[in-house]
Amino acid sequence: MKKYKHIFFDLDRTLWDFDKSSKEAFEEIFNNLGLRERGIDSVDKLYRKYTVHNEKLWDLYREGKLAKEELRGLRFHLTLKDFGIDDRELADKFGNEYIRISPLKANLFPRALNILEYLKPKYKLHIITNGFSEVQDIKIKTAGLNNFFDKIITSEEAGTKKPDTKIFEYALKKANANPNESLMIGDDFEVDIIGAINAGIDQVLFDPKREYTVKSGIPTFYITCLDEIKNFL
Secondary structure, three states: OOOOOEEEEOOEOOOEOHHHHHHHHHHHHHHHOOOOOOOOOOHHHHHHHHHHHHHHHHHHHHOOOOOHHHHHHHHHHHHHHOOOOOOHHHHHHHHHHHHHHHHHOOOEOOOHHHHHHHHOOOOEEEEEEOOOHHHHHHHHHHOOOHHHOOEEEEHHHHOOOOOOHHHHHHHHHHHOOOHHHEEEEEOOHHHHHHHHHHOOOEEEEEOOOOOOOOEOOEOOEEEOOHHHHHHOO
């Protein structure tokens, strides 16, 4: 077994339960903005519409085709328009509230703290995330994760986003780590796994919903529960 020294984690949907936290934020904002009175009868329907727009716009953001400022408001504007509400001011208010509230919903995946406590004495732990720096910083502090990590690398800081090899190279340099002694743990096959492969870093695919069909050797390791990391680290 290869001896690793540096473990790089993705944050959203790997340690931080993004979907659960996001839904809780939506429920709070839905009530605060009186959206039922505006004709939206279900927060679940609103969230499903938002998810479709958000994923498409995030793809554009990762490709450098959409600015951060555009992404933040546009995803809510398009969502509200699906319900016949063409109100840019309301969309901006929704977006601002979401950025404020969602990082405070400290939902982690089961066993996340347990596995970090297990790994911390043995390895240097780091985060590589495509999320917005100020939002990710709040999430990490709210969930009590900041003491576990040596380096936290955001795409804004690095000037590029996963799966671009450059963000992994930037992270390795910042952590003073070599690719062959490093391991990347993430939930997104294209963004985390392929990105790490192209940077010469071994990988762990975290797939709690069992969405992926994996080939032998790609990724290096496959898990459906974070506790399974103990089987090889």
